[in-house]
């Protein structure tokens with residue numbers, strides 16, 4: 001159970017919560033969770049990612065020493081962007097690992113399961129299904145690496161691009177995990193095999209760290225802004 005939390009919250013530096021352009025001021029704080037006034041609710045009963053004991057945290061007139069602030073008025077914007085970019089990068093890699101684990105389980109299962117007088121793995125339909133899943137897995141791997149390189153090396157990384165990578169990896173990952181479970185047939189739904197847990201965790205990742213549609217929408221917004229402001233991707237530019 002967490003002893004500290006990284007908080008990303010709105011802040012008033014004496015001039016209200018918004019700048020002249022309507023952007024919120026904010027701060028990042030490493031919050032010790034044993035300060036007076038902090039209490040917690042019970043861990044939520046979630047469908048997936050159950051070992052992560054998330055729950056509500058209540059703050060009642062909590063005073064936090066200044067030294068716990070890691071980003072304030074001047075550097076908040078860039079640190080806020082970078083923390084999202086790095087979270088999205090990590091999620092892409094987690095999605096890749098999850099998809100790969102599910103794929104390997106399915107591959108092992110169809111190589112043993114006999115149906116219609118032969119191993120499932122000998123059937124062309126199974127091989128086709130494994131082929132489409134395998135190609136998606138390679139695409140996720142490539143995207144996760146591409147996003148990590150871009151976020152670490154680009155002079156101007158952008159969290160909306162990183163977010164689109166997280167959304168892509170997680171949504172393609174879900175189709176792989178779902179199809180892996182499908183290859184198990186009925187036993188895939190039982191707790192006899194860990195594939196059902198992977199499916200539940202994969203489901204949570206469509207929402208965790210940004211819901212997929214919203215993240216794709218952010219990337220689309222970035223593209224329209226770049227086109228409007230810089231003529232990006234325009235044949236006339």
Ligand SMILES: Cc1cc2nc3c(=O)[nH]c(=O)nc-3n(C[C@H](O)[C@H](O)[C@H](O)COP(=O)(O)OP(=O)(O)OC[C@H]3O[C@@H](n4cnc5c(N)ncnc54)[C@H](O)[C@@H]3O)c2cc1C
Pocket residue numbers: 048049052054204205207208209210211213214
């Ligand atoms: C496993 C897990 C771990 C998490 N860990 C953390 C954590 O460590 N820290 C943390 O702060 N949060 C955490 N979260 C919370 C997570 O970031 C949010 O659940 C997620 O961003 C979605 O926000 P929401 O639940 O408020 O959904 P909402 O924003 O209410 O969205 C609900 C639906 O409405 C749609 N929607 C929302 N806004 C719009 C819009 N403007 N236009 C059109 N449609 C819209 C969404 O696409 C979605 O389908 C975690 C969640 C999960 C599942």
